[in-house]
Amino acid sequence: MNRDGSENPAMNFLYIVIILESIIFVALMVLAYRLYTRTNQRIDNIERSIRHLSTISKYFPDFIEKGERVTRSMSEELTLKQTVLNKLIGEAEKVSERLGIMEEKIKENKLTKETINKILILVNQGFSPAEIAPKLNIPLGEIELVIKLRRYLNTPIKEKL
Numbered sequence: 290m291n292r293d294g295s296e297n298p299a300m301n302f303l304y305i306v307i308i309l310e311s312i313i314f315v316a317l318m319v320l321a322y323r324l325y326t327r328t329n330q331r332i333d334n335i336e337r338s339i340r341h342l343s344t345i346s347k348y349f350p351d352f353i354e355k356g357e358r359v360t361r362s363m364s365e366e367l368t369l370k371q372t373v374l375n376k377l378i379g380e381a382e383k384v385s386e387r388l389g390i391m392e393e394k395i396k397e398n399k400l401t402k403e404t405i406n407k408i409l410i411l412v413n414q415g416f417s418p419a420e421i422a423p424k425l426n427i428p429l430g431e432i433e434l435v436i437k438l439r440r441y442l443n444t445p446i447k448e449k450l
Contacts, residue, residue, distance in 0.1 A: 400431065408435050 404425065411421045418432040425432075 400427070400435065405435055408432055409439060412436055 404427065407425060408421060408427070411424070412418075416424075418429055418436060421427075421432050422429040
């Protein structure tokens with residue numbers, strides 16, 4: 290109001306601007322305080338995490354060393370097992386070769402029905418397998434096999450089971 294009692298619009302506008310600036314200032318101060326508080330909380334969290342990581346990091350060398358020891362041990366064990374497997378494979382290949390050779394010999398010395406009948410006739414006459422082998426020029430094992438096979442084939446089914 291003027292001295293004469295009338296209101297001055299310029300003064301009213303100035304009061305409004307001052308009040309608005311005061312409100313904006315207070316709002317900015319509240320916002321700044323909140324940012325400051327949040328920043329401090331984040332800094333505290335980061336410092337806690339760093340302390341935690343430094344505590345944990347003390348165990349890393351031991352962990353890495355144990356991991357290396359376990360890995361080395363497993364590697365040595367696998368190498369040993371691989372060596373054993375290679376030896377077994379080599380032995381299996383040798384046995385396979387021997388079996389192939391034996392198979393070829395068996396095919397070459399295949400017993401004919403006629404030879405089997407001769408063996409069985411001599412057995413029925415009372416000759417032993419050891420006596421028959423040189424007479425027919427057949428290995429003793431083959432003669433024994435023929436005799437056992439004939440006995441097996443002549444036994445009743447119930448006895449075979």
